Amino acid sequence: MLAAIEALLPEAVAWRRDFHAHPELSFAEHRTAARVAELLRGFDCDVVETGWSGTGVVAVINGKGPGRRIGLRADMDALPISEASGLEFASEVPGVMHACGHDGHTAMLLAAAKYLAGSRDFAGQAVLIFQPGEEAGGGARAMLAEGFLARYPLDEVYALHNMPGLAVGAYASRPGPIMAAADMFSIEITGRGGHAAQPHLALDPVMIAGHVLVALQTVVARNVDPLKPAVLAVSTVASDGSGACVVPGRVVLTGTVRTFEVSVQDLVEDRLRAVVLGIAQAHGGEAVVDYLRDAPATVNDAACVAHALAVARGLSGVVEGDVAPMMVSEDFSEFLNRVPGAFMFVGNGDGALLHHPAYAFNDAGLPYGAAWLAGMVEARG
Numbered sequence: 001m002l003a004a005i006e007a008l009l010p011e012a013v014a015w016r017r018d019f020h021a022h023p024e025l026s027f028a029e030h031r032t033a034a035r036v037a038e039l040l041r042g043f044d045c046d047v048v049e050t051g052w053s054g055t056g057v058v059a060v061i062n063g064k065g066p067g068r069r070i071g072l073r074a075d076m077d078a079l080p081i082s083e084a085s086g087l088e089f090a091s092e093v094p095g096v097m098h099a100c101g102h103d104g105h106t107a108m109l110l111a112a113a114k115y116l117a118g119s120r121d122f123a124g125q126a127v128l129i130f131q132p133g134e135e136a137g138g139g140a141r142a143m144l145a146e147g148f149l150a151r152y153p154l155d156e157v158y159a160l161h162n163m164p165g166l167a168v169g170a171y172a173s174r175p176g177p178i179m180a181a182a183d184m185f186s187i188e189i190t191g192r193g194g195h196a197a198q199p200h201l202a203l204d205p206v207m208i209a210g211h212v213l214v215a216l217q218t219v220v221a222r223n224v225d226p227l228k229p230a231v232l233a234v235s236t237v238a239s240d241g242s243g244a245c246v247v248p249g250r251v252v253l254t255g256t257v258r259t260f261e262v263s264v265q266d267l268v269e270d271r272l273r274a275v276v277l278g279i280a281q282a283h284g285g286e287a288v289v290d291y292l293r294d295a296p297a298t299v300n301d302a303a304c305v306a307h308a309l310a311v312a313r314g315l316s317g318v319v320e321g322d323v324a325p326m327m328v329s330e331d332f333s334e335f336l337n338r339v340p341g342a343f344m345f346v347g348n349g350d351g352a353l354l355h356h357p358a359y360a361f362n363d364a365g366l367p368y369g370a371a372w373l374a375g376m377v378e379a380r381g
Helices: 002-006 009-021 030-042 102-119 139-145 205-221 262-282 302-313 363-380
Strands: 047-052 056-062 069-075 125-131 156-163 176-179 181-190 230-239 250-259 286-295 298-300 341-347
Touching (some): 002 102, 030 102, 056 102, 069 102, 102 363, 125 139, 156 302, 156 363, 181 262, 205 230, 205 250, 250 262, 298 302, 298 341, 302 341, 302 363, 341 363
Parallel strands (some): 069 125, 069 156, 156 341
Antiparallel strands (some): 176 298, 181 250, 230 250
């Protein structure tokens, strides 16, 4: 099967590079979705539907007889990053770049679709999900809220992501949690502006924010069981001040929390709120905490990941079955919260990391991703 997929490589590379040169942000993947739908119809898929959550595309390929309905998902959106890869097919859209390889994931699933539609050497149905809005979060949740599973009640669902640093042709996954839940928070601290030379007449929110910033570092260090992973990171601090001699009236801090267990997630959110509100009150200021639970933890079903690893071992001699969990997140978790399935990492070779301006998807990895996706349908249909 890998040989048959490799025969599609020139086409897949052309699709991928076209997507790369014309990246689109979350929920704005109009050109990408139109091209995906056009190709799927050309492959003679049995069903091609557009418009899921605006730009999502779903296709169905029927096998030779009754069997399971297996979902395969790829993400299509790009990032608000200015490309610095130097590639001849680099982004033609200023400030937008496929810096996470979703162009490659889309091309992988298209190649799998062409192979499956041509061979039909499986039972059941393959349901191909070209999802919008993974980077901004909410794309999977939006499709599910629109009734995707009511229309296509899946038996199992699978997805993948390229991994820089993992050799091309290698695979990595694990049973249980593989990626963290992603929460986002914004803290608005309000004081009273004034002249920096007369601090006693003002109420300095910068000083309050400083205390909050330091105290938040104790939330994980002094509240969470050290054997349970958690990250709390303040990423930005901004005030409405206009100069060195001005005490601003407001400071905003933003950041993220990453956890694997809901009990730890609850604990961190509760302690964050208590610390922020308590410090602000102690200094006479006010604080408002806006806390968003963006994507749940990505948790692989043990039986499904065993099947996923077995398919990978049929394609490669380099398969890691107990890769360390990562604190990054992935909204495929929304599907896994409702349907048994697994998430797989596929090697991208050496090079810049994901979300870096110099990141470059490795086209040599396309057949391995496509073959694994198609293989999951043949093995589990």
